[in-house]
Amino acid sequence: MEDPPAPQKPPFTLPVDADGKATEFRPFSLASPHVRSFHLAWLSLFSCFFSTFSIPPLIPIIREDLRLTETDIGAAGIASFVGSIFSRLAMGPACDLVGPRITSATLSLITAPIILATSLVSSPQSFILVRFLVGFCLANFVANQFWMSSMFSGCVVGLANGVSAGWANMGSGVAQLLMPLIFTAISNFNVPLSTAWRLAFIVPSLFQSLTAILVLLYGQDLPSGNYRDFKKTENDSKDEFLPVLLHGLKNYRGWILGLTYGFCFGVELTTDNIIAQYFYYKFNVKPSGSRDYRGVFRDGELVFEADGRGVFGCYGAAVWDEREAVGIVGGADAASGLTFGVVPFVTKRSLGVISGMTGSGGTVGAVLTQLLLFSGSKFSKQTSISLMGLMMIVCTLPVSLLYFPQSGGMFCGPSFDPNEAGEHYHLLE
Secondary structure, three states: OOOOOOOOOOOOOOOEOOOOOEOOOOOOOOOOOHHHHHHHHHHHHHHHHHHHOOOHHHHHHHHHHHOOOHHHHHHHHHHHHHHHHHHHHHHHHHHHHHOHHHHHHHHHHHHHHHHHHHHHOOOHHHHHHHHHHHHHHHHHHHHHHHHHHHHEOOOOHHHHHHHHHHHHHHHHHHHHHHHHHHHHHHHOOOOOHHHHHHHOOHHHHHHHHHHHHHHHHHOOOEOOEOHHHHHHOOOOOHHHHHHHHHHHHOOHHHHHHHHHHHOOHHHHHHHHHHHHHHHHHHOOOOHHHHHHHHHHHHHOHHHHHHHOOOHHHHOOOEEEOOOOEEEEOOHHHHHHHHHHHHHHHOOOOOHHHHHHHHHHHHHHHHHHHHHHHOOOOOOOHHHHHHHHHHHHHHHOHHHHHOEEOOOEEOOOOOOOOHHHHHHHHHOOO
C-alpha cells in the first residue's frame, strides 16, 4: 500500500491572496520574499534620500568656500528637483518593463558616482550641475512604491506603501543629523574646512552603492520570482507598452494625485532645502548645532507618513522663536503617505505610469514653491513659508473629486455595475 502524499509545504511564510501577494504586513520580520523586499526597498530609497539631502546641511560651509550667492543656492535647489521630475516620469514605465529591482539598483549605481563628484565642484555652475544630476536618484521612490504594490495585497498595500516611504524618507533627516557630524569629525584631524566638506561626501556615495548591490543580490520583483522570468511566461506583445502608457495618462485620478502630492511631498522637499539656511541666518545656529532641530523635523516621517490618515493633514507649520523650537506639525508627512497609499487602487495594469505621474508631481510642486517663494529676495523666509501653506490649501482641494466605481467618492456612492468597475480599475488587465 502506497504512503499518502506528504502535505505540500506552503511556499510563503505570510498568508497570501490568489496572486501570491501578502495579506498581512509584518515589518519587523524577515519573511521571504515579501518582507525582505520591503526592507530592501525602503533601505535603498533611504540611501537615496540621504545622498540627495547630504548637501543642504553643509551649504553654509560650501557657500563660503565656493562664494555662492543667494541666487546660486536657489537655482541649485530648483535644479535638484528638475532632475527628479524627468527621472520619475521615466521610472514608472521602466518598472512596468523590467521590474522594480533592476530599475532601483541601476539608478542607485548610476547616481552614486555623482554624489562623490560633489567633492570636485569648484564653481557655482558645477555646483548647480551636480545638484541637478543628484536629484535623479529620488526617482527610486517610484520603484519603491511599485515594489510594495507588487508584493502586498490591496488590504495592506496602503500601509506597506506608507511605512516603506516613511522609513525611507528618514534618510533626509539622518543626513541633516550626520553630515555636520561627519564634516566636524574630519575637520578635527586638522583637515582644512574646504577639504573636509568634500571628503564628507564619500560616505553617502558608498552607502548608496552598498544598498544597490544588496537589492541586486537579495531582491525579488514579484512573489513568484523576478520580472524577467515572469515576462517569459506572458503572451503579451511587445507593442503593448504604448496602450498601457496612454491608459495611464488618460486616467484623471493620476493627475489629481500628482497635484496633491506636489503640495505635500513637494513642500517637504522644499523645506529640506531651506531649513538649514533658515536656522543659520535667522537664529545664528551653526550646522553642528542645528542638526538636532532639522533632524527631528524630518524624522517625523517615521510616524506621520507611515500613519498617513488624512490628505487634509498636509496643512503643517513650524513655529520657532530665537531661543528654541516651539513646535512642529508634521501633517505634510501624513499626506504624502496617504496619497501614495491610494495609487495602487487607481489602476493595476498601468501602475508604474500612475506611480511615475504621482511621484513627478511631488518634485514639480517642489520646483514651483522653490522658484516662486524661495528664489532671490522677493519675500522673507517667514512670509514665503506662510504663502506656501496657502498654496497647499488651494492646490489639494481637487482631491475631493476622486471617484472609484467600487467605493464611490466624497459626493456620490459607488457604482454597482461590476463590469464597469472592472473596466475602470483593471484597464488592460
